[in-house]
Amino acid sequence: MKPVDIVTLTVNPALDKSTHFKGLVAEQKIRCAEPRYDAGGGGINVSKAIARLGGSSLAIYTSGGATGKILEDLVRAEKIDSQTIAVKSWTRESFVAVDEHTNLQYRFGFSGGKIEDNEVQSVLKAIEDQPSKYLVASGSLNEGLTTDFYQKVAQIAKNNGSRLIVDTSGEALSKIIEVGAYLIKPNVGELAKLIGVEKLEMEEVDHAAKEIIAKGGAEIVVVSLGPQGAMLVTADACEYVPAPNVAKKSTVGAGDSMVGGITWALSQGKSLKEVIRWGVACGSAATMNEGTQLFKSEDAQRLFDWVSK
Numbered sequence: 330m331k332p333v334d335i336v337t338l339t340v341n342p343a344l345d346k347s348t349h350f351k352g353l354v355a356e357q358k359i360r361c362a363e364p365r366y367d368a369g370g371g372g373i374n375v376s377k378a379i380a381r382l383g384g385s386s387l388a389i390y391t392s393g394g395a396t397g398k399i400l401e402d403l404v405r406a407e408k409i410d411s412q413t414i415a416v417k418s419w420t421r422e423s424f425v426a427v428d429e430h431t432n433l434q435y436r437f438g439f440s441g442g443k444i445e446d447n448e449v450q451s452v453l454k455a456i457e458d459q460p461s462k463y464l465v466a467s468g469s470l471n472e473g474l475t476t477d478f479y480q481k482v483a484q485i486a487k488n489n490g491s492r493l494i495v496d497t498s499g500e501a502l503s504k505i506i507e508v509g510a511y512l513i514k515p516n517v518g519e520l521a522k523l524i525g526v527e528k529l530e531m532e533e534v535d536h537a538a539k540e541i542i543a544k545g546g547a548e549i550v551v552v553s554l555g556p557q558g559a560m561l562v563t564a565d566a567c568e569y570v571p572a573p574n575v576a577k578k579s580t581v582g583a584g585d586s587m588v589g590g591i592t593w594a595l596s597q598g599k600s601l602k603e604v605i606r607w608g609v610a611c612g613s614a615a616t617m618n619e620g621t622q623l624f625k626s627e628d629a630q631r632l633f634d635w636v637s638k
């Protein structure tokens with residue numbers, strides 16, 4: 330197959346539904362505003378972010394049942410190239426509702442349905458058959474999918490000569506770094522778990538990331554620090570970028586937007602100093618929008634200019 334610059338993989342995508350309501354009360358009907366539907370799941374969000382920056386990627390994702398059909402329509406509407414792997418169980422949904430009285434956001438997620446062995450093999454084969462410069466593996470795993478799934482993906486990336494960018498956590502992430510990735514993006518809590526400590530102070534982040542790099546776990550570690558920004562660490566460099574002060578509405582999708590910004594900037598041959606700034610700009614721009622919406626390109630550009638001053 331013709332090599333592409335960026336492939337994103339979403340093994341457990343979601344049909345995101347978001348709405349508003351006035352007052353959370355039990356035992357009564359809660360009237361919700363007209364729902365908004367978005368295609369969701371780590372890799373698909375990364376593809377959406379890349380498209381918003383003017384780039385292109387191939388989104389490889391599983392799709393099942395009626396919810397899967399809606400998901401496919403939504404991905405198509407975003408003008409993202411896609412390759413779907415049909416699965417028997419329905420694509421999961423996620424539900425985000427904001428209470429207008431308190432401005433609090435409630436996020437309901439469902440675990441993905443069971444994925445069968447032959448379906449897992451089809452996903453792995455799709456990745457194997459599609460060489461790319463960058464392969465982004467992001468998001469949770471379906472029920473029944475063992476945590477070594479991403480490890481297999483890491484091995485395929487290695488064999489294909491693709492640079493693997495990973496955003497996942499827990500055991501799945503630990504297993505990936507046994508094989509090695511090009512870039513991992515843990516948040517500070519995920520990084521602490523990865524090196525087996527309870528908590529990391531800001532001044533310990535650089536050292537913890539370097540520990541992973543020294544063991545060959547990754548070439549680049551980007552540690553996201555929520556409203557404090559992010560730190561990019563390599564074997565011989567460390568770059569901290571504080572997040573700009575923005576009018577935060579919802580942090581849903583901030584991590585995915587950051588990975589989108591990072592991947593796009595890398596694919597454009599930008600310097601690592603610019604790469605981390607695009608990541609922070611896209612992550613922070615995502616927080617300016619409600620619910621499951623990602624970022625507006627003009628916000629990302631303006632925040633990039635601001636953090637580059």
Ligand SMILES: Nc1ncnc2c1ncn2[C@@H]1O[C@H](COP(=O)(O)OP(=O)(O)OP(=O)(O)O)[C@@H](O)[C@H]1O
Pocket residue numbers: 515516553554555556557558559572573574575577580581582583584585587608609610611612613616
């Ligand atoms: N409150 C905030 N204000 C400004 N920027 C923010 C805020 N929260 C997140 N960001 C931006 O988004 C980036 C990623 O956020 P965060 O560190 O929360 O990732 P995460 O924990 O992986 O998020 P997710 O819940 O999406 O997985 C940050 O580095 C920062 O640039």
Ligand SMILES: [Mg+2]
Pocket residue numbers: 496516584585
């Ligand atoms: Mg995250």
